[in-house]
Amino acid sequence: MTSCFVIHEAPVRRVAIFGGTHGNELSGVFLVKHWQENGAEIQRTGLEVRPFITNPRAVKKCTRYIDCDLNRVFDTANLGRQTTEDIPYEVRRAQEINHVFGPKDSDDAYDLIFDLHNTTSNMGGTLILENSRNNFTIQMFHYIKNALAPECCPVFLIEHPNLKYATTRSIAKHPVGVEVGPQPQGVVRADILDKMRKIIKHGLDFVHIFNEGKEFPPCTIEVYKIIEKVDYPRNKNGEITAVIHPCLQDQDWQPLNNGDPIFLTMDGETITYEGDSTVYPTFVNEAAYYEKKQAFVKTVKVKLTAKCIRSLLP
Amino acid sequence: MAPSTWSQPTSHCAQGPQHVITASWLLTLTTPAPKEAWQWQQQQCDDGGSRIQALSCGGLRSRAAAGMAAPRRLKPLHRVAVSGGTHGNEMSGVYLVKHWLRDPTELRRGSFAATPFLSNLRAVEKCVRYVGRDLNRTFTAEFLSSAETEDEPYEVGRAREINQTYGPKGSAQAFDFMFDLHNTTANMGTCLIMDSEESLLPMHMCHYIQTHYTQSSCPIYLYKLPGEESYSIDSVAKTGLALELGPQPQGVLKANLFAEMRALMACALDFIELFNTGTVFPAFKTEAYKITGRVDYPRYPDGEISAMVHPKLQDKDFLPLNPEDPIFQPFSGEEILYEGDSTIYPAFINEAAYYEKKVAFVKMEKRTFSIPGLQRE
Numbered sequence: 001m002t003s004c005f006v007i008h009e010a011p012v013r014r015v016a017i018f019g020g021t022h023g024n025e026l027s028g029v030f031l032v033k034h035w036q037e038n039g040a041e042i043q044r045t046g047l048e049v050r051p052f053i054t055n056p057r058a059v060k061k062c063t064r065y066i067d068c069d070l071n072r073v074f075d076t077a078n079l080g081r082q083t084t085e086d087i088p089y090e091v092r093r094a095q096e097i098n099h100v101f102g103p104k105d106s107d108d109a110y111d112l113i114f115d116l117h118n119t120t121s122n123m124g125g126t127l128i129l130e131n132s133r134n135n136f137t138i139q140m141f142h143y144i145k146n147a148l149a150p151e152c153c154p155v156f157l158i159e160h161p162n163l164k165y166a167t168t169r170s171i172a173k174h175p176v177g178v179e180v181g182p183q184p185q186g187v188v189r190a191d192i193l194d195k196m197r198k199i200i201k202h203g204l205d206f207v208h209i210f211n212e213g214k215e216f217p218p219c220t221i222e223v224y225k226i227i228e229k230v231d232y233p234r235n236k237n238g239e240i241t242a243v244i245h246p247c248l249q250d251q252d253w254q255p256l257n258n259g260d261p262i263f264l265t266m267d268g269e270t271i272t273y274e275g276d277s278t279v280y281p282t283f284v285n286e287a288a289y290y291e292k293k294q295a296f297v298k299t300v301k302v303k304l305t306a307k308c309i310r311s312l313l314p
Numbered sequence: 315m316a317p318s319t320w321s322q323p324t325s326h327c328a329q330g331p332q333h334v335i336t337a338s339w340l341l342t343l344t345t346p347a348p349k350e351a352w353q354w355q356q357q358q359c360d361d362g363g364s365r366i367q368a369l370s371c372g373g374l375r376s377r378a379a380a381g382m383a384a385p386r387r388l389k390p391l392h393r394v395a396v397s398g399g400t401h402g403n404e405m406s407g408v409y410l411v412k413h414w415l416r417d418p419t420e421l422r423r424g425s426f427a428a429t430p431f432l433s434n435l436r437a438v439e440k441c442v443r444y445v446g447r448d449l450n451r452t453f454t455a456e457f458l459s460s461a462e463t464e465d466e467p468y469e470v471g472r473a474r475e476i477n478q479t480y481g482p483k484g485s486a487q488a489f490d491f492m493f494d495l496h497n498t499t500a501n502m503g504t505c506l507i508m509d510s511e512e513s514l515l516p517m518h519m520c521h522y523i524q525t526h527y528t529q530s531s532c533p534i535y536l537y538k539l540p541g542e543e544s545y546s547i548d549s550v551a552k553t554g555l556a557l558e559l560g561p562q563p564q565g566v567l568k569a570n571l572f573a574e575m576r577a578l579m580a581c582a583l584d585f586i587e588l589f590n591t592g593t594v595f596p597a598f599k600t601e602a603y604k605i606t607g608r609v610d611y612p613r614y615p616d617g618e619i620s621a622m623v624h625p626k627l628q629d630k631d632f633l634p635l636n637p638e639d640p641i642f643q644p645f646s647g648e649e650i651l652y653e654g655d656s657t658i659y660p661a662f663i664n665e666a667a668y669y670e671k672k673v674a675f676v677k678m679e680k681r682t683f684s685i686p687g688l689q690r691e
Contacts, residue, residue, distance in 0.1 A: 033618070034645040062669075063442075120563040184499040184563030186666035190622045190643045239412070243569045264569050266413045287565035290441070 004218055004308040009136055011211045011311040012111040012174070015049045016101055017042065017200065019116045021071050021168045022288070023058025024185040027193045028116025028178075031200070042200065044208040054097060054115075054168055057089060062186050064288055065090055071115075075166035079104065094168070102171035112207065113172035114200060118192065119181035120287045122250040125195045128177025129157045129223060129304075130170060137174050138306035140206045142219040147202040154253050155223040156282060157302065163226050176203065182250070185287055215310040224253065224280050224299035231293040233263055233271065241265055244285045244295060252282045256298075263295070385597070385687030388515055390590040391490040394428040395480050396421065396579065398495045400450050400547050401667070402437025403564035406575045407495025407557075420580065423587035428493070433476060433547055436468050441565050443667050444469055450494075454545045458483060473547075481550040491515075492551035493582065495575060498560035499666045500675075501629040504530045504574055507556040509538040509549070511602060511683040516555045518595050518688045520602075522585040527578055533632050534602035535661060535678065555582065561629075564666055589690055597687040603632065603659050603678035610672040612642055612650060620644055623664045623674055631661045635677075642674070 019032030035042050035051040042049045053059055055070045067088035073079075078091050079098050101110045119126075125148070127141050145153045156179070158164050169175035178199050183192045210216070232240040242263035248256070255278045256262070263271040273279075279298040283289060398411030414421055414430035421428040432438055434449045446467025457470050458477050480489045496507075506523060508516040520534045535558070538544065548554025557578055559571045589595070611619040621642035627635065634657045635641070642650040652658075660675040662668060 030619075030622075030645060038646060120566050182563070184561070184566075184666050186564065186669065187499050187664055188619075188622050189628060189664065190625045191628065193622065194625075240409075240567070243409075243567050243572060246569045249568060249570070266409070285566055285568070287563050290565065 006215065006308045006310050007135055008312045009210075009309050010111070011046070011313075012136070012207050013047050013211075014110045015047055015112045015114070015204070015207060016110050016172070017049065017051045017114045017116065018054045018168055019051065020053040020055050020059040021115055022064045022069075022117060023055050023060070024062050024064055025116070025118035025183075026062075026186065026188040027118050027180060027183065027196045029053065029059055030188050031116060031193065031197060041197075042204060044204050046211045047204075047207060049204065052101075055090065055093060064185070067091075070094060071167050072165050074098065074104065074168055074170050076104075078166070097168065098171050104171040110172045112174040112176065113169040114176045114178055114203060115167065115169035116196060116200075117177065117179045118183045118185075119179055119283065120184060121252050121282065121284050122182045123154070123156075123179055123252045123282060124181070125151070125153050125199055126177075126179040126181075126282075127153060127155045127199070128179055129155055130159060130164070130167070130175050130177075132157060132159050132223075132225075132302075132304055134174060135306040135309050136210075137176060138221060138304055139210075139216045139219060139309055140174075140176070140203060142221050142306065143206040143216075144199060144202045145221065147205075148198065152253075153199070154282075155221060156299065157223045157225040157304070160226050163229065210309070210311050213311055213313050215308060216306075218305060218308050220303050220305045223302050223304050224282060225302045226297055226299050227279070228298045229294045230262075230281075230296050230298060232290070232295045233265070240290070242269075242271060245270060248281065248284060248296070250284070252284050253280055255279075256281050385594055385689040386514055387689050387691045389490070390425065390690045391515075391586050392426050392590075393489040394426055394491045394493070394583075394586060395489050395551065396428050396430045396493040396495065397433045397547055398430065399432040399434050399438040400494055401443045401448075401496065402434050402439070403441050403443055404495070404497040404562075405565065405567040406497050406559055406562065406572050408432065408438055409567055409572060410495060410576060410579070420576075421583065423583055423590075425587055425590040428583060433494075434469065434472060436472075443564070446470070448667075449473060450547055451545045453477065453483065453547055453549050454543050476547065477550050483550045489551040490553070491586070492548040492554035493579065494546065494548045494554065494556040495579075496556055496558045497562040497564075497571065498558055498662060499563060500560050500631055500662050500664055502533075502558055502560045502631045502661055504532050504578060505535055505558040505560075505661070506532050507535045507537055507558050508554075509544060510536050511604070511681075511685070513553055514686065514688055515553050515589075517600070517683075517685045518589075519555060519582055519585045521598055521600055521685070522588075522595070523578060523581050524600075526584070527581045529574065529577070532578070534600065536602055536604040539605060589688070592690055595688040597685060599682055599684050601680060601682050603661065604681050605676055605678050606658065607677045608673045609641070609660075609675055609677060611669070611674045612644070619669070621650060624649055627660065627663060627675070629663070631663050632659055634658075635660050 019028030032051040057066050068090045070090040073091050073094045141155050180192050180196045183189050233242040235241050242265040245261040245264045247261045257278050260273050261270045262273045281296040284296040398407030411430045411432050436445045447469050449469040452469050452473040506520045524532050562568050562571050612621045614620045621644040624640040624643045626640050636657050638651045640649045641652045658677040663675040
């Protein structure tokens, strides 16, 4: 019995779990490979769950990518690019993936994709949200956060006119990023893999319960919304001249205020944050972001509300 | 390594129990127990026939009883090199050397100035461990003396260049000392890596660092297995030491480890300066970890790993691992326990670069060594 306005959503039947989008982020690689051999853990009645390695060549070489970052090329231009001989490997791969799990923005696309990532940053078990109005995903994140409590499960919202990037998972109707750290590239830590495994378990439980017809009342979650990227200080030659300050290192999701240290130069000088308001940094000292000119990302806390949802039963 | 001069102790011995004890020795030497001094003398005597005579000489006994084991004399160190980027994605050394190439002031002391250099330039550029093969496994006679070929890995050519500039390995022209700066994804703290307890000068340097750098404990790791040919970059010089700091992910520069590596280098260079200017370093006893073997991951028939380092072993470098302690956690199934007979000490636990070398961790034994005193020639 409910008095709220209910959004009836289509049941979620076709789910994929992507690992190895970055070939050296090993929790997802090993989980997906394990589930491909023995998928009992990820099966739920009423839905198909397909584990899949998205960048097998990068996985084989245990490197982030071969030619370009796979997790940045699922935009319309690249997906529609003509397949010539010298097309970057990852663009060709993106087109294949779009063909199998998409097409992006069509009715045939997969309902839900979990995309498994690791980071060298101290982000814990972070869920990445692409769209602030996706009721289903927000409800899922609310469910997962409650299931994992008191352990923290921050939600990172990458919706932004310029900073949002075209992810592998974005071809699905409900894209979910799972980013667990800190873990070095090329290393699989049992504690980090376990955390990722739990997140997926609760995510799939949610889908199952949703499909069975349970009504999820309106809920509100706190998310961290991206506002700006901050690069390292560099010299004329583009070389980094300062390192993340020890006071900022490992402090992902902790408040950063005006005057707080952010960088330490090679000569021992502290560079402080200059801003009008408190921000919450994340992706602090991520290895793969040195080349993307990103020392950390600034976020602000935002409350998102999801409407009441229930699946359309047959 | 052969001791340099032994004229002083043996001449004392030849004189019998009557011998001259210099005041400086009294001040600087610790007093080893007679038994230890006896063992020490025995060790030294193995190096040369004339010294075997000394064993039966009562003079040595009484000198030992008086705690007057003579410091060994080695040549001062004037040509010292510091290598960073031997693995291009181990960032503390890369950035330190880049900083020193711009401003070498910190590397200068009164009696010498250390020369910094980036060893694996191409790997540093691409921020990878290596491009063709691991540079730090390429300093063997086989590679160094091989003829140049067109399709040889980049690192083979580079090893030859480094050998030419800082070696040749094993020759009198080689640099006196080479430092090599590394990071590991393992929780090894500030680890000092050298070949064996027989290398006197690096042992003394490690001891000096341990007693003067008090921010963290600096375990000594003796990496050379008996009979193994040396293959690392520091083997190009007459002697050397590697600094291995972790945990740090590949491709990441952490402020605290950068500062620690810098401070450790400063301490090490201070030691060289003290040594060069005549300080007598007394004999001492030290604990060090000596490699005994390597343990691979459990693997499937196709070679893929089937288990991860167990959470109870993860990050426990240099802590005792006892029989039946858990070591691996399979992706599904029962945990795997350590099946050795006795306690060992693990290191390089879950080092990213060692998955392909089939090493989940190395096994070490903790040993105590008596190290003779040291003084410059």
